[in-house]
Amino acid sequence: MHAKARVLIWVIVISLSLVLASQSSNHLSYNQNYTLPSYFQSVKAQDLLNKNFPSGSANNSIDIALINATPFDNYIVSQKILQVKGVENATSVANVYIDYATALGKIANQTGDLLNDSAYALYYFPSHFIKYYIESNNSQTSLLKASKGLPEEVKVSNYTVNFTEFYSSFAKLFVTEYKSTGNVTLSYTLAFKGSLKNVNPIGLVALKYLNSSDYTNISSIAASVSKETGISEKDVCFLIFKPINANDPLLYEVITPPSSLISQYVAHNVSVVFVYTSYSPGFSFKNGTYPDGIISNEVQSAIGSVFHGKFYVTGTAPIIQELSSSEGSRQGTTFALVFIALLVVIGIYFRSIVAPLISLSLIALSVLMGFGVISIVGILKGSVNFEIVEPLISVIMGIGADYSVFLMSRFKEELQNGKSSAEAMSISVSTSGRAILISGTAVTAVFSSFVFVPYLRTWGLVITPTIPLTLLIAVTLLPLIYMKLGKRTFWPSHVKAKSSNKVIEKVSRFSLRHSNGILVGVLIVGIAASLFVLSIPMNFNDTSALPDYPAVQGLNVIDDAFGHSFINPILIVIHSNYNFNTSFLMRISNLENNISHMKGVKQVFGPVPSNFNGTYNQEVRELMKENIGTDNKTALITVIMNYPSDSKQAFSLVSNIEKEVSNIGYIGGTTSTYMDLESYLMPYYEGIVIALPLVLFVVLSLFMRSFRIGLGMILTIILTIVSSLSIVYIAYGINTSTGVIFFIPLIVYVLMMGLGSDYSVFILSRIREEEKKGSESIIRGITLSAGAVTALGVILAASFGVLVTDPISIISELGAAIALAALIDTFIIRLSVYPAILSKIIKSKIKSKE
Structure with missing residues (x-):
């Protein structure tokens, strides 16, 4: 091919590469997650979580570590984060306080209403009926007047306390006894006891705690509710007969949720806020914009405006954001260092300034084309792993320099042997060029093997076509340049007869x-x-x-406080074909207990405590709400280890757990995925x-x-x-x-x-x-x-x-x-x-x- 035609073709290729290379950063992926085929158990576990747990499919890509923060601080931070555009939810220990207080408040208020209404009915009606009856001597009129405004029934949870029959029974029995004895006190006593059988037993708790003189007193109600429910009197006084106010700092001082609930968000002096966004981790728009990265920056600013202690913004999004923001500088640094290093090495080898500049300038064009290939692969495959960029620069610069030096060495050797520039160029291409073509073909074939390896496929797709381009530049453009320059290629050194390398000859003979x-x-x-x-x-x-x-430091802070696998725990997904019942939950409790005693297990969270005996208290209800799926057939057990999620000990622990759950569920989470x-x-x-x-x-x-x-x-x-x-x-x-x-x-x-x-x-x-x-x-x-x-x-x-x-x-x-x-x-x-x-x-x- 004519030299001018070669140059023209390369000008077109390089121009196209320049356009494509300018877009390469938009096609880089910083997502560290791996996709596995659906038949692996970690995938099956995740599919069940996504389907049956709203939080399982939520996009938790940002985690906040607050140092020495109070529960109220957590509430203020969470509320501020929720104001950031793109944030769907933020959960922290404040949610535990609010949810727990709400649940307790509901129980306390229902119980208080029951006691209040029961007391009102049981004490108010008899005294007023007796008064009206003695005045009118008419039982029917007295019954209507005394029961006016009183509750006919009180509903609490699944219970209904009916008082209408109590009113009628008391009126009938009192009139009968009073007509017989004429004694008001005796008639009242007999009528009251005789009519209580018509009241649902739950309504009778009022008799245990209240009397006719103080049933309207709030302190008496609080004490009674506390005795009946087991909720502390302090908590009852704070909660009863008023709505929960999450903005009230006293809420986080007075209410004391169980440690099993708090420990999911707080350990030592570190509390964690989990942030859920509108986007899946690693998602980016076609123009390369990474929305979660923008959100993480705004979350950082939002927290700083309301919390003045030390904190870290970590998780997938901040890490990706920090990686992507530093990628350009890392690429530039790598290219500059490689260029300088090769400039020195090639310059020393040829004792020339011109030779390394010629070769490296052409190799830089190969790197440019490599970045163009990144864009093409990104367009066709969706994205290219960011970790390929720096090695790509080194591979292309190194191989390109090798090919160039090998060609120019032979060119110089032929000049030393007295050949003209044209003859030396021709010999260098026909000998060294042939070796380069064979070598380049082998190297290209070798790198193409990456195409068949999952997660390294884009490495192969990017490097494989770039090597032939580098080779072609070396054997087509470079010879044209050094033929034109001739001996000046090696300026300022002089081309002189080559002496044999005695040291290498001696080493070779010694080896023989x-x-x-x-x-x-x-x-x-x-x-x-x-x-x-x-x-x-x-x-x-x-x-x-x-x-x-900083995001990585945040991960380490959380690991140190909560355990190595807090962010990446073992997730045991239990699945049944039938709705859960008490018997099955007790089976899960036994499973939790067995796992909690395994070596290396720090904490176990599940739908019931490991000592569950069939009693459904508020702690159990809260755990069930968090860890039983929407289908009521799927349960989640979370295991926090003392081991890093990627360690051999973690692998061994997962294998032991698998023996326990293989018949009733799957093991998911990071370790299982590994x-x-x-x-x-x-x-x-x-x-x-x-x-x-x-x-x-x-x-x-x-x-x-x-x-x-x-x-x-x-x-x-x-x-x-x-x-x-x-x-x-x-x-x-x-x-x-x-x-x-x-x-x-x-x-x-x-x-x-x-x-x-x-x-x-x-x-x-x-x-x-x-x-x-x-x-x-x-x-x-x-x-x-x-x-x-x-x-x-x-x-x-x-x-x-x-x-x-x-x-x-x-x-x-x-x-x-x-x-x-x-x-x-x-x-x-x-x-x-x-x-x-x-x-x-x-x-x-x-x-x-x-």
Whole structure:
């Protein structure tokens, strides 16, 4: 293709990429939630919660941690939060006080009304009937006058106390006895006792506490209600015969809800307010606006205006907001650091200012196109995980720099051999360019494996097409530029005859002489490192790797106060085909009791207390209201652990609980989801771990026309991977208890499989060239390619090494692992192990100069 046509095509592609890249941030997702297939029990549990518990499907994306706040402070804060646009609800310990007071008030008022009306009927009517009868001697007239204005019946809950029959019976019995004896007192006593059988027993409680002289006295009523209901007289006096006033600070001082209800919101000096918004966690508009993030900022301001103590705004929304607001600066910092690092490395390698500027300018265009691909994938798939951006910059900059340096190294070598710029360019493209195309194809194929892994699919969709674009820029645009510049490409250094690298030649010869010892040592190290890496479990808790943002600090404050799993507890969802009854609730109570005695359990909340005996007091009613679903067939038991939700101990606890509930319900919550994720993802992991080496083995074997060489190269790559992961795990304190974030080892494995094969192809292609020139092809091939391959390894290490400074520890660990792998591969594997392996495989072609 004509040079001008190439340039024109690239101008069009780059212009389109610029437009798309400007929209890339709108397509990034910061949601850390994972979606599982419906057959997993954690999904079934969540589906039942969403269906039968209004709060289960509500969008609780913001949590507030108030330090040293009173219940009334919680009320004021909650009311202020409710004024924020987009907030649907806010619940706190104030709701416990209000709900409990309302329930007590209802009971107290019903009981007070009953006592008052009963006393009025039982004492007022007899005295007035006797008065009217003695005056008129007419029982019917006296009955009508005495009962006028008195209650005919009093309804309390499911009870109805009927007084009409009492009035009639008393009148009849009194008249009969009075006519017989003429004694008012005796007739009253006999008539009163005889007529009480017509009153519902619940109405007779008035006789226990009241008398005819003080039944209208409020203090007497309060004392009577307290004795009858068990509610403290102080609470009765505060609640009786008046509506609940949530604005009254006395409400939160006088009323004392049970600790089992308060402990769901308050622990030590920390109280939590749960905020529910109109949007699902992670939702964003098409223009990239994240509404819950805006709401969390407004909630922060609202709280600050009414609460002057220390507080934290945490939860999904604030964390996402802090991540998204810092993403731009993290991208810019990563690009700048990688650019500077590569500028220095390439500049030192070529001893030139021009060469690194040319190559890095073109590579920057590849990064631009990568951001354009993010927009395309976001449009097609809905979103792209934000964690891909910094690694994408490092991958493209590192690979692009590798390809550029490999081409320019060969170009410089041919210039040193006296070739013209055009001839040197042609040779560099036909030799190094061919190796780059083979390598790029292999790397692209390797990265495409991410497409088949859930949760890493967008990684594959973004990186896979960007690598060929980077490769094409390297083999089409870059040669045009360095051909035009010629020797000036390497200014201010001079292109002069290349001297052989004596150090690398000596290392290679040493490796050949001691190949047996080197291979035995490598085997021991490889086995030990592999066993260690395989012993580290997967961890699916992305939040554990977040920077020390205020929202993350808030999570830690809540964890310290309430327990590690308060925000992410174990959720046991009990489901029955029939409505719950007392017998089934007692069965649930026994289950709660069994779970509460399991090792690692801090608290258990359920529809009934763990000591439930069939008595429905107010505490039981409140628990039932919170933990029995709208269908009356679904119950929720919440378990707070002493363990982090992502720990091995938490996994073990969930497994033990599962044995208890497997016949009557499902286990949901974060820990159960992590366990299901592990079961779901492991087949994909195992498939990639097995498939990639097989594919590369075939590719390398065909390229070198030797299955033994292909096998040797694959084994060296695996050695590099397990060695680097072992060192990083130890350096970052990753062990069998904490585990490693699930995609770190997989990404390192895939990337190093691809890039490790890169270096293999580069070296092996040079060895093949040297085979045609005579003996010592291994020594000459490694020595001649060592400078470039060493530079490539250092370039890759530099491009990923800068990620160590990233505040997100996942990205930091990933960068450290790949940088270390690149250095191990470059300075140990390629220079020492490679010659030893090749000497065993193609021994017949080696003739030592000893």
